[in-house]
Amino acid sequence: MDQSLKTTCLHDDHIALGAKMSPFAGFDMPIQYSGIIQEHNAVRTAAGMFDVSHMGEIFVDGPDAEAFVNHIFTNDVRQLAPGGILYGMMCYPDGGTVDDLLVYKEFESGFLLVVNASNIEKDYKWLLDNAGGFEVEVFNDSESWGQIALQGPKSEDALVKLLGLEELRELEFYTFYDLEDEEGGRVIVSRTGYTGEDGFEIYASPDNIRDMWASLLEDGITPCGLGCRDTLRFEAGLPLYGDELSPEISPVMAGLSMFCKFDKPEFIGKEALMKQKEEGVARKIVGIEIKDNAIPRAGYPVETEDGTQVGVVTTGYHSISLDKSICFALVDSAYGALGTPLWIRIRKRVFPGEVIKKRFYKTNYKK
Amino acid sequence: MSRIIEGLLYSESHEWVKVEGDLAIIGVSDFAQAEMGDITYVDLPSEGDEVAAGEEFGALESVKASSELYCPVSGTVEAVNAELEDAPEKVNEDAYAAWIIKVRMSDPSELESLMDAAAYAKIAE
Numbered sequence: 001m002d003q004s005l006k007t008t009c010l011h012d013d014h015i016a017l018g019a020k021m022s023p024f025a026g027f028d029m030p031i032q033y034s035g036i037i038q039e040h041n042a043v044r045t046a047a048g049m050f051d052v053s054h055m056g057e058i059f060v061d062g063p064d065a066e067a068f069v070n071h072i073f074t075n076d077v078r079q080l081a082p083g084g085i086l087y088g089m090m091c092y093p094d095g096g097t098v099d100d101l102l103v104y105k106e107f108e109s110g111f112l113l114v115v116n117a118s119n120i121e122k123d124y125k126w127l128l129d130n131a132g133g134f135e136v137e138v139f140n141d142s143e144s145w146g147q148i149a150l151q152g153p154k155s156e157d158a159l160v161k162l163l164g165l166e167e168l169r170e171l172e173f174y175t176f177y178d179l180e181d182e183e184g185g186r187v188i189v190s191r192t193g194y195t196g197e198d199g200f201e202i203y204a205s206p207d208n209i210r211d212m213w214a215s216l217l218e219d220g221i222t223p224c225g226l227g228c229r230d231t232l233r234f235e236a237g238l239p240l241y242g243d244e245l246s247p248e249i250s251p252v253m254a255g256l257s258m259f260c261k262f263d264k265p266e267f268i269g270k271e272a273l274m275k276q277k278e279e280g281v282a283r284k285i286v287g288i289e290i291k292d293n294a295i296p297r298a299g300y301p302v303e304t305e306d307g308t309q310v311g312v313v314t315t316g317y318h319s320i321s322l323d324k325s326i327c328f329a330l331v332d333s334a335y336g337a338l339g340t341p342l343w344i345r346i347r348k349r350v351f352p353g354e355v356i357k358k359r360f361y362k363t364n365y366k367k
Numbered sequence: 368m369s370r371i372i373e374g375l376l377y378s379e380s381h382e383w384v385k386v387e388g389d390l391a392i393i394g395v396s397d398f399a400q401a402e403m404g405d406i407t408y409v410d411l412p413s414e415g416d417e418v419a420a421g422e423e424f425g426a427l428e429s430v431k432a433s434s435e436l437y438c439p440v441s442g443t444v445e446a447v448n449a450e451l452e453d454a455p456e457k458v459n460e461d462a463y464a465a466w467i468i469k470v471r472m473s474d475p476s477e478l479e480s481l482m483d484a485a486a487y488a489k490i491a492e
Binding site: 020031032035036037040227230231293294295297317318320346347 | 404405407408410423426428429430431432433435452
């Protein structure tokens with residue numbers, strides 16, 4: 001292993017399980033244990049668990065916490081009840097994306113921002129740089145927390161068994177409970193995830209997370225790597241920062257304007273995003289299906305029939321759950337309408353396809 | 368630990384070659400299939416295609432990545448294993464039984480630059 005890589009609190013457990021490890025966002029992370037297809041299917045049909053301890057936890061508190069979060073966040077936290085969660089983005093003034101994140105409204109005061117591992121330092125600096133004029137404290141507490149994502153139709157049963165709390169069944173989608181471990185340490189359980197299935201994300205101290213991982217393993221929950229985390233989120237139509245969102249790809253271009261609340265008085269990027277929404281964008285993220293088993297990969301050209309390049313694949317797979325070759329692609333908006341024929345160049349050949357809805361897989365959230 | 372079979376020749380890009388007269392039967396090594404994980408697609412050339420030593424003739428795709436196949440010898444593709452189109456997992460099940468193409472060699476002396484099992488064992492670790 002490259003010694004400059006960081007490790008999560010579960011690193012030894014991954015090695016002991018024989019995981020295939022690879023660098024991701026500066027961490028040495030498990031890509032797969034038994035195999036991506038088996039792990040993917042475990043989440044779709046039963047339950048799987050992911051080490052997502054690399055994700056960032058940034059706390060915002062103080063008298064102006066709500067105003068500050070609403071200033072840097074595209075969604076609107078004003079109507080959010082304590083224990084509620086919102087998905088949205090932080091944007092640059094030009095509408096480009098700093099990161100996509102979850103915002104948890106704390107029961108006492110303040111907010112927890114859960115951000116992508118690859119962006120922790122950048123986001124923290126962005127928050128500090130934009131906190132001028134607000135009476136807030138911004139604290140990057142990422143190293144104090146481990147995190148497990150428990151996902152799949154059987155995850156509710158597994159969670160109740162793990163924590164011994166029947167009340168967890170009542171937890172609603174995009175809300176969280178605050179619990180305490182035996183030593184008085186904080187445990188956060190939210191009904192959220194990144195797979196398109198019902199599921200939970202558990203935040204706790206590294207020691208506690210290791211104990212929970214061991215208990216879940218003993219309970220027969222399938223350990224799942226980042227390989228199937230990507231195939232699952234992709235099928236569910238969810239973007240990955242760096243692929244479908246970036247400084248060059250705004251939430252409007254990514255088809256995520258429902259998470260931008262233009263009726264807020266202001267937020268960073270509002271004017272640019274509103275203009276994109278009203279006047280249309282030059283390029284947008286679409287779904288494309290090709291009628292062949294060849295696999296469109298990130299970077300492959302998207303072309304018209306005469307061979308003119310009009311876009312590029314951002315993520316693509318032969319979908320495990322749907323058994324067809326599909327991808328997200330960033331294309332010229334003129335070619336973005338559903339049903340538009342497009343061709344994808346894969347090595348020496350071009351394969352015909354057409355634009356389809358991005359939510360490839362029918363999600364099974366518990367609402 | 369991956370399997371390496373005596374009597375086959377191997378390339379640095381992890382293809383194996385079984386020689387029958389001037390026919391080269393080509394597949395990928397057990398090491399290569401293990402590195403790739405679940406193989407979901409095999410991109411095959413057409414029978415009659417001309418191939419050159421060191422050039423790409425197709426690809427294996429796993430869930431996560433694609434891996435180009437390089438031809439260890441020059442010649443004409445005499446047969447392709449069409450069974451792999453519907454059952455690419457056969458490469459994972461037994462990489463030495465799942466041949467990919469058969470090439471009628473135009474220059475069998477190219478075989479001299481390939482490795483034997485002992486030499487290949489040193490790079491497939």
